Amino acid sequence: MPSKPGAQHARRSAAEPASTGLRERILSATRELLRERRFDALSVADILTAAEVSRASFYFYFPSKQAVLGELVRDAVTQGQQAARPWVEGLQIDGSQDPVAALRAGVRDGARLWRDNAGVLMAIVENQGSDDGLRALWLEQMDLFTDAAAARIESDPQARERLGDMSVRAVAASLTWMGERLYYLAAAGVPPFDDEEVLVDVLTNAWTSILYGRPVECPKDPAD
Amino acid sequence: MPSKPGAQHARRSAAEPASTGLRERILSATRELLRERRFDALSVADILTAAEVSRASFYFYFPSKQAVLGELVRDAVTQGQQAARPWVEGLQIDGSQDPVAALRAGVRDGARLWRDNAGVLMAIVENQGSDDGLRALWLEQMDLFTDAAAARIESDPQARERLGDMSVRAVAASLTWMGERLYYLAAAGVPPFDDEEVLVDVLTNAWTSILYGRPVECPKDPAD
DNA sequence: ATAGTGTCCATACACGATGTATGGTGGCGC
DNA sequence: GCGCCACCATACATCGTGTATGGACACTAT
Incomplete structure (x- = not known):
């Protein structure tokens, strides 16, 4: 092979600070x-x-392209949880707020997180099944969301009482995973969830119905 | 070119004396x-x-191993729908039955379907993302379930009224996909859904809460 | 300067999986 | 016998992955 190492690589295409690791x-x-x-x-x-x-x-x-995806997911999710923190914690402190409105806001936050990171999140959802590392990571992330949801429920006497002897954690997990699926379908453009309004309504309705027994009240009237 | 013998060979034209096809x-x-x-x-x-x-x-x-999986899925699902038909149709006819009990029975049927075909169903769920054919197939199957659920809701005045102006189809789809996810997690052994009792309770509770506004009543007492 | 070290690159290779192509075997009806 | 059909064995082209191996450059210590 005439692998003359003479005319070596054109170095970096310039403009890029070499420090851009x-x-x-x-x-x-x-x-x-x-x-x-x-x-x-x-x-x-x-x-x-x-x-x-x-x-x-x-x-x-990186040991593999899966590892790259893993890091991207971690970034996206922790960033998303940062944004969702006020929802979870704020609720517990400021119990005076309308819980349904708060729920809806949280659901919308989730939609935004998914919209902004659709590629990455769709990627892990779709490949979670073919890579043990990715699967573990995703389960772990969903567990974090479940923890938050469970805490949210636990600190809400009305919801707690309504659930009776049902496992709070199981309900929280089911709500979390329902969200995961619906957000994914929305990102994938599957109707009817490709319409964000529908997505948010349906998901919010699920949360409020399950936690409070009442359907979503004024779907889109109030200043939101 | 041995690939052009005129037509499809005797695929499986009835009595096949051949060696077990x-x-x-x-x-x-x-x-x-x-x-x-x-x-x-x-x-x-x-x-x-x-x-x-x-x-x-x-x-x-078969053109690929995905095609094999596709056929296995089709078989499993249609067989499952056969079993679920009495649930969907029976409800509409015999309106006198307790709807919550009927819902629970349907949920349990789903659990059974998944238990009996765990391998195949997990396979398509996990690989739906990496093959267009499988994805289309799975969306199609879920659409069938959504149709059934929507018909079920549509024929139930109480549920219909409670949902108000929310899209019945969207609600039906969300319930269907929630089931898909939870059954999958159960099949994958992810807690807390690996416990079939918990799975059925939580899913049934979601259905009844969303459709009727009431939590699951007697979780496990009655003869079932 | 000179040598050393760390970052980066090019190339090549071993492997494993997919899908296709070619030629062959044995039973069966005519 | 002939042709045909269902089937098999093998080989191969192709592609993606992950691992070497060895060289180029810059920065630093001596």
Whole structure:
């Protein structure tokens, strides 16, 4: 092979501060690619060219493309939980607020999180089944949401009482997973959930019906 | 070009004296393998040896292993819908029956369907994301369930009225998908849904809360 | 300067899986 | 015998993954 190492690589395409770690480049290139392509239709080679990184470098920073996805998911979810914290904690403190409105706000936050990170979140949901690491990660994240939901329910005497002897945690988990599924379907453009209004209404209705026994009241009138 | 013998060979034209049809062997071998291994951890080579079929024969009957799974899913689901028909239709005729009990029975039927076909159903849920054909198939199947649920709701004045101006179909779809997710988690052994009693209670409670506004009443007392 | 070290790159390879192609075997009806 | 059909064995082209191996460059200590 005439592998003359003379005319070496054109170095970085300039403009990029060399300090823009390769690791970050890999991460954001993947996130970008995920915006328009399915994770499994994505080869490391694709990521390599998009991130302008060599194969060797890629495998230096990540053991596999699944690991990259894992990190993207962790980022997205923790960022989302940051945003949702006021919902969970605020409720417990400020018990005076209308719980239904608060629930709806939380549901909408979830929709926003999914809208902003659709590619990444769809990717893990779709590939959770074919990779043990991703599955564990996703279960863990859903567990965190379940914890929050359970705490929310636990601190709400009205809901607590209504659930009677049913496991609060089980109910919280079911609500969490229902959300996961519906948000995913919405992100995937599956009707009728592709309509965010419908999605939020239905999900909010589920929460309020299950926790308070009343259907969603004024679906879209009040200033929201 | 041996691939153009005029028409489809005698696929399975009734009485087949041949050696137990290769096609069937492939199907049931795959179903069996799916009982203990994930679909994506299954190569066609594995199916070949399990079914004692040659590679050429496999690709004569099926274009891919996904197609095999697709057929298994179709079989399982239609069989399941057969079983669930009395639930959907019976309700509409015999309006006198306790709707909550009927709902619970339907939920339990679903659990049974999933228990009996766990491997196959888990496989499609897990790989729905990485194959367009499987995804379309699964959406189609869920649509059928949604149709049934929507009809069930539509024919129930009490539920209809409670839902107000919310889309019946959207509610039906959300309940269907919630079931899909919870049954899947149960099949995957994820707590707390791995406990069938909890699973059925929570799901039934969701249905009755959303449709009737009342929590599940006597969780496990009556003769069931 | 010179050597050392750490970051990065190019190339190539071993492996495993998929799907296709080619040629062969044995039973069966004519 | 002939042709045909259901089936098998094998080989192969292709593609994706993950692992080496070895070299280029920059920055630093001596």
